Amino acid sequence: MTPSRTPSHTRSCPHGTTAAAATVLALVLAVGGCGSGGELGAPTRSSAPAATGTGPYPTPDDPRGAAPLPAGSGGTPRGGVTRPGDTDQRDADAVGWGALKVMWTFDTTIDSGPGDASARAADAGWLTEAYAARVREHRPRSVPGAQWREWAGHRASTIVTLEKAEDAAMPADTDTEAWRQWVVTTSPQGRDGWAGEPTTVVAFVRLTRTAPDEAWRVADVTVQ
Known part of the structure; x- marks a missing residue:
């Protein structure tokens, strides 16, 4: 949760997720509350697209509104x-890396579904106040699906690895806004020794701060 200005997928969705990551986006970000046609809460395996140079970066007059995320x-x-x-x-x-690591770290022994990780990121302070508020206000539309239940049967949590991806289309950093692109891979590992198939997405992160000397915070995440 290939793009021209915003990612798109084969099923129409207001905020534009891609086919490869549609269910993962429903899991983690629930952007716009849109579904993928698969089970909400069931991760799907996808290959990581190469950096395209055409990420979902805004034109100056785009509203860049972010959709709500699941509460934890x-x-x-x-x-x-x-x-x-x-x-x-x-x-x-560093801030983009840290936020994504928290947002993709799921633990079935404490989580009712994968979206709970987004609330942890908000509670930990990685997100802007506005983005964190959307996270906390959102409620999932459905219970996790079969694959999440499989993970839970193994009392699994995820190991998260991140690889920074370059994108020639990214806007240059300003004093108060920066965009980053990461390949995020989550690997479920059961406490009983079971290992599930990893899932990979590309995450586009917008970061903002109020002044050049202030801390960065994540203001939006879009996945491909």
């Missing part, structure tokens, strides 16, 4: 929760 149920996932104070908050790369 609380708790600490296996491996803990990375917080902004653990990194250099004036480094947009």
Whole structure:
């Protein structure tokens, strides 16, 4: 949760997710509350597209509104929760990396569904106040699907790896806005030794801050 200005997929959706990541986006971000036609809450395997140079970057007069994210149920996932104070908050790369790691870290022993990770990111302080408010206000439309239940049967959590991807179409950083692109891979690992298939998406992150010397925060995430 290939693009021209915003990602698109084969099923029409107001905020434009792509086919390869539609169900993953419903899992993690629920952008616009749109579904993929598959099970809400069931991760799908997708290959990571190469950086296209045509990410979902705005024109100057685009509203760039972000859709709400699922609210979380609380708790600490296996491996803990990375917080902004653990990194250099004036480094947009570091803040984008930290936020995505939290947003894709699921733990079936404490989570009612994968979207709970987005609420943890909000509670940890990675998101702007407006984006965090949307996270907390949203409620999932459906229970997690069969694959999440499979994960839960193994008491699984996810291991998250991130690889920065270059995109020639990204706008240059300003004093108060920056865009970043990451390849995010989540690998479910059961506490019983089970290992599920990894899922990979490309995440486009918009970061903002109020002044050049202030900390960056994530203002929007779109997946491809």
